[in-house]
Each structure stands twice: as C-alpha cells, then as structure tokens.
Amino acid sequence: MKLYIYDHCPFCVKARMIFGLKNIPVELVVMLSDDEATPKKLIGQKMAPILMKEDGSCMPESLDIVAWVDQKHGEPLLTGSTNPAIGEWLRRVNGYLNKLLLPRIAAASFAEFATPEARRYFHDKKEASQGSFDELKKHADGYIKNVNDDLRKLDKLIVQPNAVNGELSLDDIHLFPVLRSLSLIAGIEYPSRVADYRDNMAKQTQINVLSSIAA
Ligand SMILES: N[C@@H](CCC(=O)N[C@@H](CS)C(=O)NCC(=O)O)C(=O)O
The missing domain is CATH 3.40.30.10 (Glutaredoxin)
Structure with missing residues (x-):
C-alpha cells in the first residue's frame, strides 16, 4: 500500500x-x-x-x-473508550494552533516544500486564509503562553504514556498529531506526563517528532 x-x-x-x-x-x-x-x-x-x-x-x-x-488488518487496536475532556481540550487548542504553527510550517524543511514554488504555494494559500504571517508572528508569545497553560491541563488528563486513556482509542489518533505539530515550536514547556506520552507515542507509531527542526 x-x-x-x-x-x-x-x-x-x-x-x-x-x-x-x-x-x-x-x-x-x-x-x-x-x-x-x-x-x-x-x-x-x-x-x-x-x-x-x-x-x-x-x-x-x-x-x-x-x-x-x-x-x-489484524485484530482491531483502537478499542478503548474516548474521554470527552480530551475532545474538549483538542477543540480549544485547535481553535488557535494554526495561527502559531502556519508561519513556522511554511519556513521549515519539509519534503513537500522541496522547490521554491511549492513553498510559495503553501505560503500564499495559508496567508490568504489565516492572514499575514508577519502579523501572526507578532502574537506568537501570547499563543505560546496559551499552549503552556493548556499543556498543564492536558498533563492531568493523561492516564498512561502508551495510551492517553489507558487503552488505545481515537483520542490518541487525534491527540498525538497535535503534540507532534507543537514539537516544531521552540520554547514550549512540557509537563512530564505530556513529554512521556508524546515520546512513547512517537516510538509506538514509528513517527518522528519535529524537535530537531524546531524554530
Ligand atoms: N478531512 C480531511 C482533511 C485533510 C486536509 O485538510 N488535508 C490538508 C492538508 S493538512 C490538505 O490536503 N489541504 C489541501 C492543500 O494543502 O492544498 C481528512 O481528515 O483527511
């Protein structure tokens, strides 16, 4: 496949x-x-x-x-129940995350931006929908503070490092991608359970986090 x-x-x-x-x-x-x-x-x-x-x-x-x-493909794995508090946390964070992320994504060394034209396409499309990146960058400190506050709340919701609710569920499928995206942003403070969960999920899913290219 x-x-x-x-x-x-x-x-x-x-x-x-x-x-x-x-x-x-x-x-x-x-x-x-x-x-x-x-x-x-x-x-x-x-x-x-x-x-x-x-x-x-x-x-x-x-x-x-x-x-x-x-x-x-094999026995179903995502058999755990979801926690409405995780859904609520994701809705809140997803409400502002793109404003913090998009300027950094547009500048990062992702393979989808291997040509200048490809990077320009993304930059122009996202600026058209989210507003000027220069303007968004001016508010980055405030958004980073929001993220740090929200990660402290998330820390209390994490049951196990290998599954947010103790057993793998759709909550993990929604949560890990947000934490991976956040790893592109330098200066975020990770409470210990959040860091353990993110790193454990990266291993289990065989998907790299982005800390090495964080800016
Ligand atoms: N509902 C879709 C949403 C996928 C989506 O929005 N993908 C974005 C990339 S993050 C996309 O392909 N956008 C079109 C573009 O980049 O031009 C899904 O869950 O797969």
Whole structure:
C-alpha cells in the first residue's frame, strides 16, 4: 500500500499512526505542496492523506483510512473508550494552533516544500486564509503562553504514556498529531506526563517528532 502525504499535515499523521501502531508496512509518498495533478488524479480533489490500497483503488479521509486499516488488518487496536475532556481540550487548542504553527510550517524543511514554488504555494494559500504571517508572528508569545497553560491541563488528563486513556482509542489518533505539530515550536514547556506520552507515542507509531527542526 502507498500513503500519499504532506509531512507537516496532522491528518496525514493520523493515517500514518495506524500503520505504525499495527506494524503494517506502507510506502510513504510525500507530494509537493503545489502538485495538484497527483491528488486530483487519485481522488478528484487536492487533499492529503490518500491511501492507495493493494488493488490500486484510492481512499481519502484520514479517519476512514484509520478505521479501514484497523478493522481489516489484524485484530482491531483502537478499542478503548474516548474521554470527552480530551475532545474538549483538542477543540480549544485547535481553535488557535494554526495561527502559531502556519508561519513556522511554511519556513521549515519539509519534503513537500522541496522547490521554491511549492513553498510559495503553501505560503500564499495559508496567508490568504489565516492572514499575514508577519502579523501572526507578532502574537506568537501570547499563543505560546496559551499552549503552556493548556499543556498543564492536558498533563492531568493523561492516564498512561502508551495510551492517553489507558487503552488505545481515537483520542490518541487525534491527540498525538497535535503534540507532534507543537514539537516544531521552540520554547514550549512540557509537563512530564505530556513529554512521556508524546515520546512513547512517537516510538509506538514509528513517527518522528519535529524537535530537531524546531524554530
Ligand atoms: N478531512 C480531511 C482533511 C485533510 C486536509 O485538510 N488535508 C490538508 C492538508 S493538512 C490538505 O490536503 N489541504 C489541501 C492543500 O494543502 O492544498 C481528512 O481528515 O483527511
């Protein structure tokens, strides 16, 4: 199977997670961010992730990919129940996270930005939807303070380092990608349970965190 992704994309991380957790081989194909032809050919629109199954058919939508792989390949793994407090935490943080992340993603050394045109495409598209990056960067300190406050709240919700609620569930599929994205931002203070959980999930899912390119 092949998974078409952008490395920075949290939805793509969700799809990658289930392969790593179940130790199922998959070939990752990082598309250039300005490559509209490939995703349109595969699923009729420009969106990642896209799973190409062994029979050549393609499936979009991260959570559909997660459910399909979990149900159809070995015993289901995401059998734990979810905690509404995690959903609420994610809604709050996702409400402001992009404003902090997008200027840094646009400047980082991701494979989807391997050409200047691909980086420019992402930059211009996101500035059009979120506002000027120079303006967003002026508010970074305030957003980092929000993140630090919110991570202290998350610390109290983490039950085990290998599964946020004690048993792997969809909450893990939603939470780890946010923590991986946050690892791109220098200067965040990680409470110990959050750091242990993030690092343990990175190992279990076989997905790198981004600390080495944090800015
Ligand atoms: N509902 C979709 C959302 C996926 C999504 O929004 N992907 C973004 C990348 S993070 C995308 O492909 N956007 C189009 C673009 O970058 O031009 C899913 O869960 O897979």
